[in-house]
Amino acid sequence: MNPKNSKSITFHEPEKSGCCKLRRLHIILICVVRPTFTIFSHRESYCKVVCTMLKMLSRVGFIRTMAVRSQSTASFIANMPPCDFVPEKYTGPSHDTMKQLRQNHLSSGQLTYYKDPISLCQGHMQYLYDLEGNRYLDMFAGIATVIAGHCHPKIQEATLSQMGKMWHSTNIYYHPSIHEYAEKLTSTLPDPLKVCYFVNSGSEANDLALLMARLYTGCMDTFVMRGAYHGASPITMGLTSLSTWFFNYPSASSIHKIRNADPYKGPYGGKACRDSVVQADRSCDCQPGQCMASEQYLEEVKDALTYCAPKDKIGAFFAESIQGVNGTMQFPKGFIKGAVEQVRARGGVAILDEVQTGFGRTGEHFWGFQGHDVIPDMVVMAKGIANGYPMGAVVTTKEIASVLSRALHFNTFGGNPVACTVASSVIDVIKEDKLQENAQQLGSYFLLELAKLRDEFEIVGDVRGKGFMIGVELVADKESKVTLPADQVGAIFEDMKEMRVLNGKGGVFGNVMRFKPPMCVTKADVDYTVAAFRQALTNHRERQAK
Known part of the structure; x- marks a missing residue:
């Protein structure tokens, strides 16, 4: 697109709030942290189409639903354990630029998580930060690798x-x-x-x-x-x-x-x-x-x-x-x-x-x-x-x-x-730092808290592991143990990301949620993870009830 032949409409840049569906429409809607929303476009005609779509979605209550979901997600994130670390301001290539560079220069065989992968640029102990400075609780440790914490x-x-x-x-x-x-x-x-x-x-x-x-x-x-x-x-x-x-x-x-x-x-x-x-x-x-x-x-x-x-x-x-x-x-x-x-x-x-x-x-x-x-x-x-x-x-x-x-x-x-x-x-x-002792004591607590979710939700079939090596298997129902369909597992996985918790998936069908955090995590981190998982499972139950 040639910018000389187009007009642009620009408002305040929003903070990210997890409205993935709206991003796919090239609309960034924010209704919690800032009571404004922004539309980025380069063609006036395209903007008219976007506005028409917004009106249509409003009529069916989609915008209202997403706003409520954003409110819920943002309120949840506010309860993340505090951290006084301040990441450096990122000045490198944008997320979209990296996506294009990846398509052009990296093998398509390299696996990435999430429908829209996260771009990370800094880490501090059990936390990771994206390009906008959003903080994520890392409960996967680079696949059980960052054992002592990022940049210890x-x-x-x-x-x-x-x-x-x-x-x-x-x-x-x-x-x-x-x-x-x-x-x-x-x-x-x-x-x-x-x-x-x-x-x-x-x-x-x-x-x-x-x-x-x-x-x-x-x-x-x-x-x-x-x-x-x-x-x-x-x-x-x-x-x-x-x-x-x-x-x-x-x-x-x-x-x-x-x-x-x-x-x-x-x-x-x-x-x-x-x-x-x-x-x-x-x-x-x-x-x-x-x-x-x-x-x-x-x-x-x-x-x-x-x-x-x-x-x-x-x-x-x-x-x-x-x-x-x-x-x-x-x-x-x-x-x-x-x-x-x-x-x-x-x-x-x-x-x-x-x-x-x-x-x-x-x-x-x-x-x-x-x-x-x-x-x-x-x-x-x-x-x-x-x-x-x-x-x-x-x-x-x-x-x-x-x-x-x-x-x-x-x-x-x-x-x-x-x-x-x-x-x-x-x-x-x-x-x-007594990390092995932390893995034993806090890992056992983590497992027992996750076991409560097995008692609460029909799709949580099994909770297993030892220390900070933990898996939760998701099934269609406890009696049959049939694997929960991939799209439903994926939706739960995405919800965890929206609540700023990063975990893994495993099993031949990808239906096991894996928690293998840096061994420096705290009880507050574990409690937040369990609460986020409970919310993600609750979201799934509500989606299935509709």
Whole structure:
């Protein structure tokens, strides 16, 4: 459009109040924070059309409905826990400019959340800020990654200090950071897990773990759980067992999928199966210290090992301590330990994926596998390891680690001075700020408050998790457990955003609301999140009643 050939109509720029439908009509309506509304346009004829549409919508009460909704949303946001941090004024490209740049220069395969994605430009601890300075409560932590909080001052100080000395040298030379951090990291792990190999992501780490396991055992056959997510690289896509993450690509050679041990939707499970303060709403005849569901699911493991691998050997078994992408699915108590015992009896190595559950997120322990009373042969980690700085690692035994000396193996950026400095300061902050204790105490409170919503709303089928690793499964009704339709889940998800709470979605059908916040969140943050979720569920109930 040529501005020389058009006229513009401009009024005061409004504050954003969440009227998404009106934005789609290129009308920005504000009726709460400022009692005015603004119409932006460049063509007078277009403005006439917009005005006509406004009149039509007014006649059917749409504007009035949206105004009431705006009033409700704005009033709700006013109750967000206070924060005295003031973000810097943003001066970069606009949201629309970024949208156009993204369409032109970034892969369409890069996933974004929300119908109109949020443009974020600054973070402070548990909060994120958009281009207009609106504050959001981050209850997803960059997918369970920003474990200590955005721009934590101690981590930031250590990072800047190291960047002033040396960024990169590669591991063909010694540098202090990698050695100091390897010692600090392994001090959090039990013997014999004392040898590290640093990489840049969880996918890289799982890829390397698979290579090391197959070299060590001399066997290709590898077992994973259905519902697992272990990465999206050409190799780790084979370890992942969620169809939404698959391409038509030969990545699953000699990788076998075991039926998932899901106490909520699986064939076995009950009200005492999970290591959690909240249990599945199913009957159970188990006696104290016994889990019949675990025993029955272990029979599935036995069958898989018997029928899918050579009788004398297997290569490896991968499992997440709690399945993350699959909607925070928890295994029955005793299942992981029993599966590891079977794997080792067949000569295989056990690999526990702690990409999401590590570094105190589950609260009770620093590592998720400790809650299963097992010591794996390899531990894979990433995400929270460096609070959002690209890093991953495999920690294993000296014997298994030695297989990489059979040929040259190298990672250019793995374990670089800055990454190791960041990761080292993360461990310090977790201890000094008592973040693991916060995850245990406040996480349990969070779960119990969410469980009240299960009692209140028919579509809340299950609440599960441990510490700050939480999932809420939405269903059409509790009896059938049929997945809530995607459009209804999406509407609830959008309502949460409008109330300035950012959370995730998970499960193969995307019907599990995921809460994995920075571990520095407060009780006030949790209370606000639960209140926002209750309001979003109430909105859904009212929409369905019409």
